[in-house]
Amino acid sequence: MQLLFIHSDYMEYEAKEKTRVAEPISESRKKERIEEVLVVFVAVEREDEKDARYVVEKASEETISIFNKVGAERIVLYPYAHLSSELASPEGSIEILRGMEEDLLSKGVEVKRAPFGWYKSFTLRCKGHPLSELSRKIQVREGVEAEKKSKALEAEEKAESHFFFMNEKGNLIKTADFEFEEKRENLKKFFVYESEKRREVDKIPPHVELMRRLEIADYEPSSDPGNLRFYPKGKLIKDLLEDYVKKSVAEYGAVEVETPIMYSTGHPSLKDYLERFPARQYSMAGKGGKPDLFLRFSACFGQFLMSKDMSMSYKNLPLKIFELASSFRKEKRGELVGLRRLRKFTMPDMHTFCKDMGEALKEFKRQYEQCMRVLDGIGFSTKDYEVAIRFTKEFYDDDANKEFIKELVRIAGKPVLIEMWDQRFFYFVLKFEFNFVDALEKASALSTVQIDVENAERYGIKYVDAKDEEKSPIILHCSPSGAIERCMYALLEKAYLEKEGGFLPMLPLWLSPTQLRMIPVAERHLEYIDEILPVLTGIRVDVDDREETVSKKIRDAGREWIPYVAVVGDKEVEKKTLSVTIREESSKSQSKGEQKQKAEEMDVFELKNRIEEIIRGKPFWELPFSHKLSERTRFVGG
């Protein structure tokens, strides 16, 4: 369909004479004058008849959009054959024009449709502003395109899912019958989020403000949206989290690899994946300007392509391969938010090759527990996330599997959201996620494990069993922490929620950029501080040597969420001690004199031991900038 829009002061037309294909009309419709009008010249084309409903819908949509934009008061639909050389049949054209008329009327717009198949005279006066003349082409969806959909996508569209809850006792309860205890508020929010009855919030997510104020990360307007910049403090936190995840995965027995970040679109094994999410690829121009490479959206390809060239024996299984994978997903514009949803992110991605389903389930359970430990180490207890377990009906029909699911719920120690699919629509039969619910009541997945029964075959990954026969392994996909950036988001949101609950917000000690700040009361106390600094190796210490009042320095330390603040004045120098304010044990209440700053007097060795005790076993990096505040560069104002 071809459309020509003219925003006019008025339009007049008069039907003069019938053509062969004229539609019968009443006398009153023969002559019209319409003021403040958007005139829509329409040529209905042959191919439009293939999918009239779609064309009508799209054309009305476009028309309404332009109508609103230019601020016209009414619409005239004017059949105009001369816009196309491939016209539809007269009957088909009238049908589609009537369809548009009805559609527009139903949307509350005043519409006149000029009679079809008449010789007409007309005059109109175009307003002449930049948008007063526009044209549009509506194209029928390609039949070919519809067929191109992968089988997986078709199955997904047909697949129906059902939600349940399972309580600690292992009872499967219909969502409608489930009663949320008071302390299960987050499970409820998570379920509401999943079942898509969301409510509007008109607030910048707390973590977005925090990531900037704390000089962690920021948007980079000159890049593609969703590709962030990380300031020194953010880079430090990110590195620490990455180190921690790497270390815990290594302890779990995985070998670390590195695979390319871009792949050929032509590779047969990658085709199905690509077809499923064509709009979300970052494509790279290749020969002749055509895209022939894409950026990976996970480490799956690289590791699968590597695995198919390995020689695996059943004796090696289960085999775990890990990669901390920078991944790229061109998420739709409106889906991006701060550190929660990015286009470029860092995904810990572990694949485990198992010889059969029995071994896969055993591993699945181990990794489920491992994920809980990893999150706990980062700073999330089971109170901080909600568990979702999803599987196919076929999987759950097996009684042994029913017990298996119950066991998982028992380990979680609280009710869990269950989703059951009536058929398998993608590569997995069972998965779980640990979901964080944020201050805006949105849920995001952190850890996840999936049991993949399809990709070994697709990629030709084989192992040799005891009888010297080649078999396809079952593959587990595991991200023990979820994206590193998402962990940072959740830590910030959690801190914000704690602040709302009356606590002082802070990051876990091992992730705090400055762990201990020394505040000299006067310049002469700096000497003493220099003396004790060598004792405090292995701790990120800085010194507020700026010419400010003590009050100001205390306040600034608080704004930076610094966990330990030591004030040094004459008293301390004399007694060789420190006056240490411990953030975790303090609380701020603005209301009169209720401040509970917990300040303890201790010597430097006590303080050191105390801090080391808490951060033991966690990665450590030095401060990424001068320990003197007076020498420090600001990365963000405010």
Add this chain to the structure above:
RNA sequence: GCCUCGGUAGCUUAGCUUGGAUGAGCGGCUGAUUUGUAAUCAGCAGGUCGAGGGUUCAAAUCCCUCCCGGGGCUCCA
């Protein structure tokens, strides 16, 4: 991507309805103060009002397009 709301100094913002020389606080710089637990005082500098176009004698203000951000839809391999 679509719908919707927003973008004024490094940060937070007033002004926009009804067009008529961009104002403030924090931060920065300079000076004074050497300070004992959540903002010491004074002064100075800092703005093509997101970008481009239009209307107008005149645009931060009205209109259009684009960019960036928030929310909703959608989606999350």
